[in-house]
Amino acid sequence: MYKVILIDDEPLARQLLRSLLEPYQQVEVVAECGDGFEGFKAIQELNPDLIFLDIQMPRLNGFEMLELLDTPPSVIFTTAFDEYALKAFEAHAIDYLLKPIIKSRFDKAMQKWLQQASTKEHPQVSALLENNVYEGYQHRIVVKDNSLIRIIPAQDIYYIEANDDYIKIFTKDGSYLKKSTLSHIEQTLDPQQFVRVHRSYLVPVTQLKSIEPYEKESHIALLHCGAKVTVSKSGMAKLKTLLGW
Amino acid sequence: MLIVLAKHVFILYNVLHFDWNLALKDAICSCVILSFSSWGIILLIRAYPTSAVITVYGLVMALVISGITVGAEFEALKWVIGIDNESYKTWLKGTLVVRFLFIWIFNSWVATISALRKNISNLDSRFQQQTDASILLKEAELFKLRQQLQPHFLYNSLNSINALINIAPDRAQEMIGKLSDFLRSSVKRESEETLPITEELVYIQSYLAIESVRFGDRLQVHFEKEYTDDAVIPPFLLQPILENAIKFGLYGRTGAVNITMHILLDGPLLTITVVNPYDPNTQPPRGTGFGLEGVKRRLYLLYARTDLLETSSDNENFTTILKIPQHHVQGNTDRR
Numbered sequence: 001m002y003k004v005i006l007i008d009d010e011p012l013a014r015q016l017l018r019s020l021l022e023p024y025q026q027v028e029v030v031a032e033c034g035d036g037f038e039g040f041k042a043i044q045e046l047n048p049d050l051i052f053l054d055i056q057m058p059r060l061n062g063f064e065m066l067e068l069l070d071t072p073p074s075v076i077f078t079t080a081f082d083e084y085a086l087k088a089f090e091a092h093a094i095d096y097l098l099k100p101i102i103k104s105r106f107d108k109a110m111q112k113w114l115q116q117a118s119t120k121e122h123p124q125v126s127a128l129l130e131n132n133v134y135e136g137y138q139h140r141i142v143v144k145d146n147s148l149i150r151i152i153p154a155q156d157i158y159y160i161e162a163n164d165d166y167i168k169i170f171t172k173d174g175s176y177l178k179k180s181t182l183s184h185i186e187q188t189l190d191p192q193q194f195v196r197v198h199r200s201y202l203v204p205v206t207q208l209k210s211i212e213p214y215e216k217e218s219h220i221a222l223l224h225c226g227a228k229v230t231v232s233k234s235g236m237a238k239l240k241t242l243l244g245w
Numbered sequence: 246m247l248i249v250l251a252k253h254v255f256i257l258y259n260v261l262h263f264d265w266n267l268a269l270k271d272a273i274c275s276c277v278i279l280s281f282s283s284w285g286i287i288l289l290i291r292a293y294p295t296s297a298v299i300t301v302y303g304l305v306m307a308l309v310i311s312g313i314t315v316g317a318e319f320e321a322l323k324w325v326i327g328i329d330n331e332s333y334k335t336w337l338k339g340t341l342v343v344r345f346l347f348i349w350i351f352n353s354w355v356a357t358i359s360a361l362r363k364n365i366s367n368l369d370s371r372f373q374q375q376t377d378a379s380i381l382l383k384e385a386e387l388f389k390l391r392q393q394l395q396p397h398f399l400y401n402s403l404n405s406i407n408a409l410i411n412i413a414p415d416r417a418q419e420m421i422g423k424l425s426d427f428l429r430s431s432v433k434r435e436s437e438e439t440l441p442i443t444e445e446l447v448y449i450q451s452y453l454a455i456e457s458v459r460f461g462d463r464l465q466v467h468f469e470k471e472y473t474d475d476a477v478i479p480p481f482l483l484q485p486i487l488e489n490a491i492k493f494g495l496y497g498r499t500g501a502v503n504i505t506m507h508i509l510l511d512g513p514l515l516t517i518t519v520v521n522p523y524d525p526n527t528q529p530p531r532g533t534g535f536g537l538e539g540v541k542r543r544l545y546l547l548y549a550r551t552d553l554l555e556t557s558s559d560n561e562n563f564t565t566i567l568k569i570p571q572h573h574v575q576g577n578t579d580r581r
Contacts, residue, residue, distance in 0.1 A: 010401065010404075012404070012405040012408040012459060013404055013408065015408050015412060016404065016407055016408035019408070019412070056397065058492050058493050059524075080397045081397050081400055098400070099400045099401060099403065099407075100403040100406070100407040101404060102407075
């Protein structure tokens with residue numbers, strides 16, 4: 001018996017999925033969730049084999065929810081209209097259903113998934129998330145803080161540091177770890193606001209207080225929060241073009 | 246040209262003491278020839294294809310033509326007056342340099358003025374082209390933004406109907422009817438730049454009718470109206486704001502959700518305040534919703550102002566304030 005969770009902010013959309021799943025005896029809907037928060041909790045508790053996931057939801061969207069999961073289950077996205085995301089799905093062979101969801105299309109997706117489930121060869125949704133799946137830039141970063149989910153607005157970020165497979169986000173309320181790479185976060189944030197000043201540092205321009213020469217070819221930036229970060233030669237060049245020095 | 250003529254007569258008659266007849270003949274002859282040469286310069290400058298180094302071109306032409314002119318003047322005067330007047334002929338030869346200088350200065354002046362004039366009209370047309378291009382761009386972007394407002398709502402509504410077909414066919418039918426009403430009025434309003442607020446509210450009601458099929462009795466919207474019928478609003482601004490309020494207001498709550506929309510016409514400004522309940526712990530403090538960025542951009546394109554949409558929140562409510570200037574000259578088209 002496969003466990004399935006439906007995540008969509010509209011009750012009628014979940015009801016539709018439930019009725020479309022009725023003929024599938026080998027599948028059981030173990031939870032219905034109305035947003036990313038509930039979805040995240042349910043996935044951790046119930047460890048489903050498959051989730052149907054809407055992208056645009058209030059509070060926490062579909063992608064943000066997936067980013068928080070260490071081992072995301074296989075996903076069939078359901079969406080009304082996200083051209084940009086659809087391209088990413090196709091590039092990673094991830095299945096999606098366009099709303100309004102029609103039975104024949106739904107059955108095709110289920111057949112495909114069931115076949116993959118029997119051979120255990122699902123496309124990995126984590127690969128999708130390594131690219132920028134968003135159209136335009138994000139104005140926040142979502143992190144796990146023990147069992148809590150915390151949404152950090154971009155303007156609250158002091159700076160971000162690379163830390164092996166993790167990034168460490170420094171804010172006035174302390175620092176948070178997130179499983180991601182600095183290159184990925186750099187892609188999702190507005191390059192007019194965040195500058196990769198060093199291989200290990202991503203800094204908001206507004207946080208810069210002063211920059212002093214350090215060793216040869218490198219500088220030290222003093223931030224408004226009091227921290228000091230190294231600025232590499234190429235980082236300095238980026239700052240110069242951005243700030244028009 | 247008449248002034249030049251009078252001056253010419255004055256110099257010859259009063260200063261050099263020629264007789265009336267001779268002075269007048271000389272003056273008329275010179276002036277007619279000078280007129281032709283100036284006219285020639287103006288034509289040459291008009292025919293010049295670009296505006297690059299046009300002043301230099303004009304001045305060189307003035308020099309060349311002045312040379313030709315003075316020759317022509319000499320021949321003409323010799324023929325008109327000098328045939329039987331040897332002393333005049335000698336005098337005429339002596340004044341050639343002065344005549345040339347006078348013609349040259351006059352023609353240079355004509356050349357400079359017409360070159361400048363041509364430059365200015367070139368600049369004018371280039372400026373006009375640029376304004377036209379930017380108006381077109383602006384209209385294209387506005388159109389695109391309007392288009393973007395629709396798809397999510399439309400496809401989600403169709404999906405709701407899809408669900409209702411099996412579980413409640415009556416409600417599915419009702420929703421199809423309401424969705425059609427909504428689309429009909431959308432199409433009709435596509436080309437309007439502003440509409441009476443009363444008309445916009447009819448549209449909003451048909452939108453709310455669809456949302457209430459989707460969310461049942463839980464959704465309650467109260468209107469507080471303080472405006473006169475001449476208040477106007479650009480189309481497609483209110484709906485995304487309300488959609489945002491509904492999404493965030495209904496979410497994560499059981500029981501009824503009250504959204505209030507207060508519309509106030511206060512002098513030159515129509516102020517619309519939408520208040521919806523929300524849960525502050527789960528939203529970024531300054532986050533704007535799905536559609537609000539688009540509304541902001543449209544307001545900027547329409548009014549070149551960034552202060553017309555404000556959002557604020559306390560522990561229970563999220564407030565969106567939209568301001569619409571009432572006596573705005575729409576677009577650049579009217580300003581021309």
